Amino acid sequence: MGVAPTDVEKEVRDIDIIVSKGNEAGDITYANPIFFNIAGYTQSELIDKPHSIIRHPDMPKSVFKLLWDHLKGGIDTNVFVKNLCKGGEFYWVLAQVRVATNPDGSFRNYTSTRKRMNAPARAIIEPLYKNMIEAEASGGMEASQKVLEDFLASQGGSIDTFNDVMSRIQG
Ligand SMILES: Cc1cc2nc3c(=O)[nH]c(=O)nc-3n(C[C@H](O)[C@H](O)[C@H](O)COP(=O)(O)O)c2cc1C
Numbered sequence: 001m002g003v004a005p006t007d008v009e010k011e012v013r014d015i016d017i018i019v020s021k022g023n024e025a026g027d028i029t030y031a032n033p034i035f036f037n038i039a040g041y042t043q044s045e046l047i048d049k050p051h052s053i054i055r056h057p058d059m060p061k062s063v064f065k066l067l068w069d070h071l072k073g074g075i076d077t078n079v080f081v082k083n084l085c086k087g088g089e090f091y092w093v094l095a096q097v098r099v100a101t102n103p104d105g106s107f108r109n110y111t112s113t114r115k116r117m118n119a120p121a122r123a124i125i126e127p128l129y130k131n132m133i134e135a136e137a138s139g140g141m142e143a144s145q146k147v148l149e150d151f152l153a154s155q156g157g158s159i160d161t162f163n164d165v166m167s168r169i170q171g
Helices: 033-039 061-072 119-154 159-170
Strands: 018-022 028-031 077-084 090-101 107-116
Touching: 018 033, 028 033, 061 077, 061 090, 061 119, 061 159, 077 119, 077 159, 090 119, 119 159
Parallel strands: none
Antiparallel strands: 018 028, 018 107, 077 090, 090 107
16 A cells, blocks of 8 residues: 555564454454554554555465465455554564354454465465465466465375465464
8 A cells, every 4th residue: 555665574473463453355443552563554544444555575375375265155265464664664473364243143254364485384384375476477377376285285185275374384
């Protein structure tokens, strides 16, 4: 949204739990103080805005497609995300995005709980996402999904076991 990314990293500490909730369109309905502090926005700058306000250009499109396909199917998703702060800085997290339901089973919200990404995971995911972005540029979403599927297969998994593979990579 007009923020120019820099290569300055913001630290996510071990104890930080970065939480936000979204409506069916993905607009932010709640963010905890750690969320808006690290993102560099005030609370009022974030509420009712799309979560893509912190989207980093280094994130492959197909990762978000997978996230939304899962969420629309009612499937919780563990996903590594590089986010963009208001000042152009970035931070990496492992997000656990869940579909929360009301007692009657109807949709309540999407809730994302994010923790610091471990260094060994970064060494695996950063090059993977770079390859996926390159594939998107040359061959579109299908090519990018193929890179992801090949990667999951190399880890002994598949799209169906995506969450397990990501959790294992986090360690
Ligand atoms: C609860 C929830 C949390 C989300 N958290 C993030 C996030 O931290 N960073 C991000 O880039 N996208 C996040 N998204 C995904 C965004 O809705 C969006 O799909 C993504 O930023 C890609 O934006 P685009 O499709 O407009 O390019 C989240 C979605 C939901 C429902």
